[in-house]
Amino acid sequence: MLNRLTKLAVVAVVLAVMGSWGCSASTSPSDPGEDEKKPSQQPVDEKQPEQEPDKPKTPRPPPEPLQKVPPPAIDAQAAAAAAIELYDKDGNGTIGSEELQAAPALAAALADLDEDPDPITNLDEDQDGAVTQEEIVARITAWQDSKIGVTDYQCQVTLDGDPLIGATVTLVPEAFLGSEVQTASGVTGEEGIADISIADLPKGKVGAHCGFYRVRVSKLQDGKELIPAKYNAETILGEEISEEEWDVPTFELASE
Ligand SMILES: [Ca+2]
Numbered sequence: 622m623l624n625r626l627t628k629l630a631v632v633a634v635v636l637a638v639m640g641s642w643g644c645s646a647s648t649s650p651s652d653p654g655e656d657e658k659k660p661s662q663q664p665v666d667e668k669q670p671e672q673e674p675d676k677p678k679t680p681r682p683p684p685e686p687l688q689k690v691p692p693p694a695i696d697a698q699a700a701a702a703a704a705i706e707l708y709d710k711d712g713n714g715t716i717g718s719e720e721l722q723a724a725p726a727l728a729a730a731l732a733d734l735d736e737d738p739d740p741i742t743n744l745d746e747d748q749d750g751a752v753t754q755e756e757i758v759a760r761i762t763a764w765q766d767s768k769i770g771v772t773d774y775q776c777q778v779t780l781d782g783d784p785l786i787g788a789t790v791t792l793v794p795e796a797f798l799g800s801e802v803q804t805a806s807g808v809t810g811e812e813g814i815a816d817i818s819i820a821d822l823p824k825g826k827v828g829a830h831c832g833f834y835r836v837r838v839s840k841l842q843d844g845k846e847l848i849p850a851k852y853n854a855e856t857i858l859g860e861e862i863s864e865e866e867w868d869v870p871t872f873e874l875a876s877e
């Protein structure tokens with residue numbers, strides 16, 4: 622009996638020791654084990670979100686080539702001839718000072734002469750204050766040579782000296798450029814600044830075509846136009862968007 626009891630006791634002690642080892646083996650290494658698991662789990666957790674964005678990233682490269690927007694096709698000679706026919710009322714072959722009042726886009730491109738005396742980037746290449754067919758051809762050719770589909774364009778609008786907020790700025794291309802140059806627009810924000818863009822562009826892409834534009838500024842309140850007609854329906858505002866344009870032009874409107 623004693624032998625059996627001692628054997629049982631020994632077995633019990635051995636089991637207890639093994640049990641305590643097992644526990645200690647499971648608890649004490651489990652602390653570092655959990656510590657090891659935590660870092661090993663964390664990278665797994667980190668890798669999973671990393672891999673998930675990676676998956677959308679890998680299909681992203683293909684859309685990039687699609688974002689290259691082709692420039693609008695413009696027949697430079699035909700467009701310039703159409704401009705002369707439209708605006709050269711006295712038939713002397715050039716669009717001069719009084720005639721330019723009816724062509725705000727061309728007038729604006731000339732008015733830039735003060736800020737941009739470089740004849741290479743100015744519509745009035747010979748700086749005589751009038752626009753010839755050849756000078757229009759030269760600008761259209763410059764846009765085409767730049768191979769720019771759309772270019773970032775921002776403008777600022779002020780009314781009586783204060784930033785005009787919440788106004789829609791629409792750049793309507795001169796009809797003589799043909800049908801491919803698209804109307805671009807934007808809404809003025811905090812500083813009266815608007816990002817101008819055409820509508821049909823790949824996702825995330827903004828910008829406007831190079832071209833001559835009439836600029837219309839509109840702000841409606843209860844369906845009533847707050848901005849004088851000389852800045853929208855009968856606008857005197859114009860702009861040339863080109864690859865050389867880097868500053869943010871300001872259109873200074875007056876309520877009267
Ligand atoms: Ca003329």
Ligand SMILES: [Ca+2]
Pocket residue numbers: 744745746747748749750751752753756
């Ligand atoms: Ca000229």
